[in-house]
Amino acid sequence: MAAVTLTNVVKRFGVYEVVHGADIDIADGEFVVFVGPSGCGKSTLLRMIAGLEDISGGKIAIGGKVVNDVEPADRGIAMVFQSYALYPHMTVEQNLSFGLRMNGNPKADTERRVKRAAEILRIDELMQRRPKQLSGGQRQRVAIGRAIVREPQVFLFDEPLSNLDAELRVQMRVEISRLHKELGVTMVYVTHDQTEAMTLADRIVVLKAGNVEQIGAPLDLYDDPANRFVAGFIGSPKMNFLGAKVVETSNSAAIIELVNHGGVKLHKPLREAFPAVGAEVVLGVRPEHFFEAGEGDCDIPVKADVAEHLGSVSYVYANAGPEELIVEREASRQRASGDHFTVSIKAERSLLFDKAGARIR
Template structure:
């Protein structure tokens, strides 16, 4: 296995910049997930690591070696795509070993590697089947197996679960996590699904418009986002942002008054002394951080609009009189009536502040 480094990587398509001055270090055996909305450049960045895209400027290192000018086949990485790209006329066993056979590997060595990949992925009983006889999840296992047999320095996954239904996505997510534990391999994984990112990654890299907005462990990004984009992207349902104003501040925390929802006042921890009285801010509140109104030091008053009962949890979608929306998660079944004025309790310790530019304060 090997570590990966990107140094000053830029990628333009014509006059359009897609990747902008990315510097990144990925440790040996680390599982790193690139996440962001469609068009943010995450797949292009992955393809630049693989050699399928040539950077406009910058360097790519794999295992300490500058591979910027290497062909994909010379980089020692294996890529798993969203489409399975299996040969329909070949059996699973033949699909797994095809690349090795074309590379001139001895038949016995090919058979050993194919058998080991089948054991790891638990697809031994599928070896005689052809792709049309497999489910979507089984096909994706075979596609991953084709990467495993190459014994690459790093695995690159480009939204590999996007073609699967919800239940299979969860199952395959678990399988990929187990695979990483078994192999201890360096893995880079691209997805637009922040749930996949949170559950799989050792470290998440959040991209927007080709720029790395923030990187860190899943919990670090969840608890301490640097800006509203990261705060809103990490977490499901997304964080609520409520307009407010600084009443007073001392460099450690700030007294904040909401502009709506009954105008409650709370004291919120800040990152420094960049806040001032009268400053407009947004208070970030995750849906799961609301508490019982009776036990709370402050409350938001809103009108419930829709209540989703999901069994273990419920989601209440509510709005202020001026129309600002909030999503509130409640445990179990919610008794709130649609259209009623209700109160939601706030825990100031879980609230975050963002300035008018969306930066954390």
């Protein structure tokens, strides 16, 4: 087991800088998920930890040892690839043992490791099959098994579930979580799926365009995002953003007017920063934080457009002036398309952002 430390890590492809000085500390045994939209540099960061990409600047240390110039095989890591990267001409058993055999590992030890991995992943029955004779989920297990036999200090996962169907993804997610508990090793996991990030991670690193936007425990990011990007990215369905303007400030609060909702005003208590009167701001409200009319600090009339009934809850896509809001409702309070209803916002269950997207607390 080992901690992983990234210090001011930069990656350039020619003149293009794609990672702009990432600082990330991953504790020994921790499960950290890098999450962000396509092109945010999350896979590049993971490949730099693996040694499959050179580092243009900064330092990467694994287990306290700087590995910038250490060969991938000597870093004590194992990686699970998005496309599984199994050797197509080898059986499952040969796939698992290939690296050990090539390195002259004693036969008995190789067999022990392969057997253990097969037992952990319950793939004993598949050992003589070739990858093309396996389902997507089975292939993924073999890919994870190949990582386990290396007995690495750090596991790296590069979007390992993105090729699986929704049901299998949930199943494999649980298995990876179980594996982490069982092995107790450091795991770094890359995904663009915030649900995967929320369910698997001890801590999440949110990336955008090569910058680390925020690092924190899943619920900390959910409840207390550092900026509008994180607020919008974490959470499904995503947070609603309502255009607003500051009309009055005091030393403990700001009164904002929701500009697209007929001048409805909200008294928003603040602790740290106080925007100027007249400043354009954005109010963030999660779908489940819309209350029944009169229960909150200000009411907004909306018209239901589409309702998605998921059983336990319903999501109502509602029009409110030029803004489309997503409102979560209990299933018993289903709304039909075209219904007019009123939602209420509580100041303490809403977040305020400035025009540039930074959080105003």
